[in-house]
Amino acid sequence: MKLQDVANLIGGELIGDGDIEVTGIGKIESAKPSEVTFISNPLYEKFFSGTSAGAVIVSRRFISSQYERFDDRVVPLIKVEDPYLAFLELLDKFSPKTELQKVGIDETAVVCESAVISNEEVRIGAHAFIGAKVKIGKRVSILPNTVILTGAEIGDDVLIYPNVTVYNGSMIGSRVIIHSGTVIGSDGFGQAKNPDGTFQKIPQKGIVVIEDDVEIGSNCSIDRATIGETIIRKGVKLDNMIQIAHNVEIGENTVIASQSGIAGSTKIGKNCMIGGKVGIVGHISICDGVILTAATNVSKSITKPGLYSGYRAQPQMNELKQEAIIRRLLKNK
């Protein structure tokens, strides 16, 4: 693609030779002459002097004459409002989608007779298993070795990577993405103690509901409810290795980073941002708009939006004060 075409595509102003051909994208530190790169974070401006990129997408306020180049090449610039968003647009253009699965049902897949599968562009990979009474919508891709058990329902435009397990009765909306190793609908951890110290399994008869536009990373576990539903609301985004226990509800557009865990029956509000390695105990509620920093542990309900952190969660301001006091005590001794 010619640089002028790139500039047009992202609505930018080209400063330099529009006839230069570029064929891909790269990071500013490592981009080749045939690649376009970008500077969004000012911390990366220092790389401008040495980049080999064929062109750099920059913000309108960027002034290249402030940076002395290591060579005397005049690097073409494309000025835009938001270089990162412009770059994301290009990302899709330059990286054609890899076809991971052909349209149709692979001959090695096992599809039970009573399953109802849309005939509109569905892809079911090698050694996949589709159980009895499963329903699968339009343009769904199920990659190799994924297992969908009895009676689960999957909406339209869903992408499920290999080696995923969806237990019986799970309800999955449309435009959902589930990465490999994730388990949807395993039994909640319910064990009733007998007088002799042994435990008796409490049957887990509920289901998991995953609403539209949810993305779930790899190696997550989302347990089915004891009765009723474990619910992941519309637009929730989960990173890898996240534990969602039985009867939990995660509110719309909440994002949770890797290795966090939410214990049973807890309700998380909308638009929360939960960092990595966060732990939240069972049977509490977190209101809308709460931000929990990485490694925070929450043992009581949170009723006011805001930023919380700490080994025992508290408003972050308190926690940092407390840390400072301890550090001062340490110096005085």
Add this chain to the structure above:
Amino acid sequence: MKLQDVANLIGGELIGDGDIEVTGIGKIESAKPSEVTFISNPLYEKFFSGTSAGAVIVSRRFISSQYERFDDRVVPLIKVEDPYLAFLELLDKFSPKTELQKVGIDETAVVCESAVISNEEVRIGAHAFIGAKVKIGKRVSILPNTVILTGAEIGDDVLIYPNVTVYNGSMIGSRVIIHSGTVIGSDGFGQAKNPDGTFQKIPQKGIVVIEDDVEIGSNCSIDRATIGETIIRKGVKLDNMIQIAHNVEIGENTVIASQSGIAGSTKIGKNCMIGGKVGIVGHISICDGVILTAATNVSKSITKPGLYSGYRAQPQMNELKQEAIIRRLLKNK
């Protein structure tokens, strides 16, 4: 089922019309007129005024006249000693078991010739793999895409969900349940440092032993011993995403919540209750009857039963005192 039959089934006293038909169970907040619900935790009594349930199982001390109904319906009650246990009994009656796997060996499963499989009601799902010299007992269900490697032995009445991996030589007792994504018998993390900074793998030649009546959640990893055995004793219950390192022993009837990890060669006693996200270092022992609250880290052996907690575990009373002192310091500044 008529309400009178429900009452008889759970040994309860019916107050109300015994001819009302119910067809299922529900939570007090959301049960329909055709469903029975229960109140066990007094916190949920507030929902009595508005529930649409066809009947409510309550404790003998419950007095409905204390709760003004939002409508003038007289809600039938079934009084029992323990409403939760009564409810659990009903749970199984009203939720017929979903058949996840037919009796027999699916034609797409691969079973090595030297495997010995009981002919009494065994179920082996699509694309399962049963390695050489594997032994499988009576009424075992192995769901699709699960892999059992060479020489592993599985007792009677075991249920293994899809996409589980059981490594070679693992010994699994009877009435064990293993959820999807779990790995039994992967190599322990043994690496000997060479003088040049590289590491040499220490061969892991031991096995994993899982005794009777153990349940293991989804996406757990239980590593094989270097030599000898990693042992999960009778009646242990593990939640999801639990890491059990090589040569660990977990005592009878100990329960461990999600995302906890036990490092190598540590021995945990009987009847312990270990919360979620707990970390226990290697080569120590925890005596019988220890309770560790969520997110506790243990770096020394514990020799007295009781409740421990904290970023560095200590008796919980100490930890809470310490927190209070710090909070007071904070206020004074």
Add this chain to the structure above:
Amino acid sequence: MKLQDVANLIGGELIGDGDIEVTGIGKIESAKPSEVTFISNPLYEKFFSGTSAGAVIVSRRFISSQYERFDDRVVPLIKVEDPYLAFLELLDKFSPKTELQKVGIDETAVVCESAVISNEEVRIGAHAFIGAKVKIGKRVSILPNTVILTGAEIGDDVLIYPNVTVYNGSMIGSRVIIHSGTVIGSDGFGQAKNPDGTFQKIPQKGIVVIEDDVEIGSNCSIDRATIGETIIRKGVKLDNMIQIAHNVEIGENTVIASQSGIAGSTKIGKNCMIGGKVGIVGHISICDGVILTAATNVSKSITKPGLYSGYRAQPQMNELKQEAIIRRLLKNK
């Protein structure tokens, strides 16, 4: 094998009857008369008095007369410089390798036509899936139900256990071991917030590069880069359930214990030792030779080698001092 042969094999000095036959190895607490054991850690010397082992490998400084035996048997000793290393040598002799997979491509495996697979002793198990344009080197073993997606490349002498997923484009070196349930190349967690609170997926177009001699435990997730590469350098050893986010780089010969997580774009140096349950935030760097104790959380770059620990990482000396001060405060109240 005769004891004299065992002694010769490990270059040791035999004290006792060289004609005794041994057939295996065992731990000092539980070894049988037909087994050889060892004492490396002095803490285990106390077991000498009661061991039933046929012989004990000990260090040259070990003096058996210091230990009164419970019976009057004279236990043969084999004295060596390093009993543990000597024992590891024996470990391989006495435990013949279990054949987990036959040479060749199982007839139930699906191998796409454009895949290029070495014809030198490659093993591909039942129900494995090898995608289009995948390249697989010499003496590679891919166990049952593992999935390798389009265009991934795998070097020589690689061992991949069952139920692993390798996403498209991943580059895996030689002599790499990957345990079950692990996912290589799932999408990085990139979500751009829209003005209405919903999130838009940032396409993850980079790859994962795993260099030579890396071992990865079970149920790990290593995400692909947004652009460029997530890199696991030569000789890195990862335990189970480790999260490596997009664009992370782990330096040569660094070892990481179970349940640790490294957030996006962070760079870890060479020869670091990272304990279990460690969390490291994104966009920072940890220099070479850093040791992080278990459960440490790191939120700022570390620029000096050494030992760090704490809920918020600091040089361990500081953290322990701080703990002591708090404990003293507690006593005074």
